[in-house]
Amino acid sequence: MSHHDERTFVMVKPDGVQRNLTGEVITRLEERGLKLVAAKFMQIDEDLAQQHYGEHEDKPFFDDLVEFITSGPVMAMVWEGADATRQVRRMMGATDPAEAAPGTIRGDYGLDLSQNVIHGSDHEDEGANEREIELFFDEDELVDYARADEPWVYE
Numbered sequence: 001m002s003h004h005d006e007r008t009f010v011m012v013k014p015d016g017v018q019r020n021l022t023g024e025v026i027t028r029l030e031e032r033g034l035k036l037v038a039a040k041f042m043q044i045d046e047d048l049a050q051q052h053y054g055e056h057e058d059k060p061f062f063d064d065l066v067e068f069i070t071s072g073p074v075m076a077m078v079w080e081g082a083d084a085t086r087q088v089r090r091m092m093g094a095t096d097p098a099e100a101a102p103g104t105i106r107g108d109y110g111l112d113l114s115q116n117v118i119h120g121s122d123h124e125d126e127g128a129n130e131r132e133i134e135l136f137f138d139e140d141e142l143v144d145y146a147r148a149d150e151p152w153v154y155e
């Protein structure tokens, strides 16, 4: 990991998995030059969902959010790259797909505020990326490797 790289937590939500968009999301992140360092296809239980979305526990939509994110399997991942957290958020687009720009993942595939395909750590929430990575992955599940194209992608 070079000095300007950071890691961010990304998840294809249950709607994205059901709609066969897992590969599309991975392809977009790969083609953008981000590097995959961990992936886990898994079912989130209620306890993990409540921790992951803990910042929203007082919001009226919290119970629906927990129910939705536990409604089917997700693809949880860690991606690495320069300014990765913010870059992924830009690629995701606005939370509400109706407001998300065309060309963004939510703008192209999102259906509604719940079924918005993808989660990414909030770049405006300091340390959210590291907290979420720790919540979903053990240290030894983060794969340390060099990729052949690393020198030219960011230079």
Ligand code: RTP
Pocket: 056, 061, 065, 094, 095, 113, 114, 115, 116, 118, 119, 120, 121, 122
């Ligand atoms: P996410 O955490 O899932 O990546 O989404 P986000 O940062 O773009 O949006 P956030 O404010 O963190 O909200 C988390 C998820 O809660 C649902 N939501 N519902 N009914 C509502 O007003 C409302 N607001 C947010 C969305 O599914 C959003 O992705």
Ligand code: MG
Pocket: 120, 122
């Ligand atoms: Mg969020």
